[in-house]
Amino acid sequence: MALIVHKYGGTSMGSTERIKNVAKRVAKWHDAGHQVVVVPSAMSGETNRLIGLAREIMEQPDPRELDMIASTGEQVSVALLSMALHGIGKEAVSYAGWQVPIITDSAFTKARIRSIDDAKVRKDLDSGRIVIITGFQGVDGEGNIATLGRGGSDTSAVAIAAALKAAECLIYTDVDGVYTTDPRVVSEARRLKTVTFEEMLEMASLGSKVLQIRSVEFAGNYRMPTRVLSSLTDPLMPLEEEANSGTLISFEEDTHMEQATITGIAFNRDEAKITVMAVPDRPGIAYQILGPVADANIEVDMIIQNQSVDGKTDFTFTVPRGEYVKAMEVLNESVKAHIGSGNIVGDAKVSKVSVVGVGMRSHVGVASQMFRTLSEEGINIQMISTSEIKISVLIDEKYMELAVRALHKAFGLEKA
């Protein structure tokens, strides 16, 4: 008998038939005696349709007005789900973010949640109602609707769970959990029963796009136990089984220390590498190179600058492969002459492979094990970057699957 928050994505809400299935699942939890708050996304395709209309009017619409439009998709979803619950005999009520209210700052289209008033919701829950709240949005101090940006419904769900001090936040999605690596690459990949939120952050940012990164940060800040689980199972499957399915993002590091050193192998196939040669080694040079790249809205991932020799150094970084040509243009046109560097060279056929694990902190030798494994497969390492709980290498794209499979085996990830 606990307070539980459910979050359902656009695919789960994709048709009225699917919404009825969501209602069955929610009702099952309520029948078992839980208090349930549900945070659904807009029906799949709806947010794109709405933003498409705005872009027909103008290329760069006013963000406040864009949020007025984009927020309507979730408002339709919550009311449809409420009706579907009524249809199976449940008391339910839907709220838009401003009705709760969920207070945000005024950074329209990328707002951050400031506070959530739980009074109204708690009163409904205590009277036996299921409460359904729009994801993705809130209201600023002046009464303007503000959205949290793409994928913001995950963040809404975790924030609402934190505000209500829920026992657990369940994120229903189209994968059944977080795996040691992508099962399409390594058939032995194993679903993780638990993962720490730091590992989840590294896994998410490295391409296991299960949860929006900000929602994981929120879960971390509020130590909110958050579970990723499948929305594709039978909605009437036994509750006990469902409650233990998926992957739990936990905050109990102790339980984890006895597990394997490494939690998973993440990868990102579509990287491109750019090196600015013979860069004069003087203060501010990194900014002079990356500033124009960032101004062109190109995301930069790994960045490496080595010890300089004779006052010159090579500066290397990676960008998403789709941005490679644009990034090269920016550098050749506005950077090269300006900073007086040498040639700019690049390679658009590289991939990043990372080993991730909290256990790495207390186990030496993870790096050497990783490099030995790659060496034994004859895979050349082009770049290395490390953080406390991950080591990433950049390699030739054609060796990516081989590297992931070899590392998965070397670290014994197929074993529970």
Added chain:
Amino acid sequence: MALIVHKYGGTSMGSTERIKNVAKRVAKWHDAGHQVVVVPSAMSGETNRLIGLAREIMEQPDPRELDMIASTGEQVSVALLSMALHGIGKEAVSYAGWQVPIITDSAFTKARIRSIDDAKVRKDLDSGRIVIITGFQGVDGEGNIATLGRGGSDTSAVAIAAALKAAECLIYTDVDGVYTTDPRVVSEARRLKTVTFEEMLEMASLGSKVLQIRSVEFAGNYRMPTRVLSSLTDPLMPLEEEANSGTLISFEEDTHMEQATITGIAFNRDEAKITVMAVPDRPGIAYQILGPVADANIEVDMIIQNQSVDGKTDFTFTVPRGEYVKAMEVLNESVKAHIGSGNIVGDAKVSKVSVVGVGMRSHVGVASQMFRTLSEEGINIQMISTSEIKISVLIDEKYMELAVRALHKAFGLEKA
């Protein structure tokens, strides 16, 4: 230099291209120095799409939840129009009803406006902004969204105009005004430059469905000058010409007294007539007949009960033709035996023709002129009913056009 409210229907807002045209028209009024508030409907088809989704979930959805869904169509419209104004260099801001706020009662799907707070809107107008407000909706005392029911945007526009003490409320629609009768029936039909709000009420309820009846009542209660004009003209037509086009619903009866006695000929082709014969003439009998009809959600229009003879009377009323069969069933099954009446007879091929005019009050002889005209055409009158400013007759459907043309001519309506 006045405060003007514009209202645009779903057809005018039907595509992003059309919304850009609305923006041009609005900007023209603002350029001329007016303060402008705009109340647009949802894009055509959108409200039906939304309600269709709800009906897929359940046949009779909860009205509060239905309003959560139905209100989103206008929210999209206001933001798109705001963007379109930005696109041509105008400062504009959009508000949902709850942001103004427009306070309604809690009669979801058919709410009534209680009050409108003008502070926020006035501040925006004074700082040079064009303000765009969702039609059709407001918020109740508990913060729930409530809609005004179909066509409610007309009512919103007039109510907002009244709250802001606007100089005029312009309802842009797909007809260019109110005519002496339907031009498709009488080619000499003439557009009225002005009409009193009482005449407008009679014209609207009799089938000239130009404006939602409640909006006309609102205009009447607040004496808000309201103009019906075409949204199909060139948005850049000279403002002076546009400002005098269409039909003004006025509250200056004096100017009207010198005009023609009769303002127009209204008609409704699709009526059906039902007579309950030999009804015992006792108190409560009308309710016993019409109660079950109303319970079956059948609208009743004309009602006639004549002097009784030997304690029995014939009770006749009309219903929309589409409801005729259902009404006959209700009467034969639940009414006839219960009240001990004679047979129930009906005719589903009758039409109603009405002459309407405030001038009727002070001119005798309108009725006799009407009846003589019909008699000269050999048209038999089946029922008569009268109000202060209209006389309606029920006739055989096949004579309807003939009757309308003859009356239009007899009262000299083709002459300005």
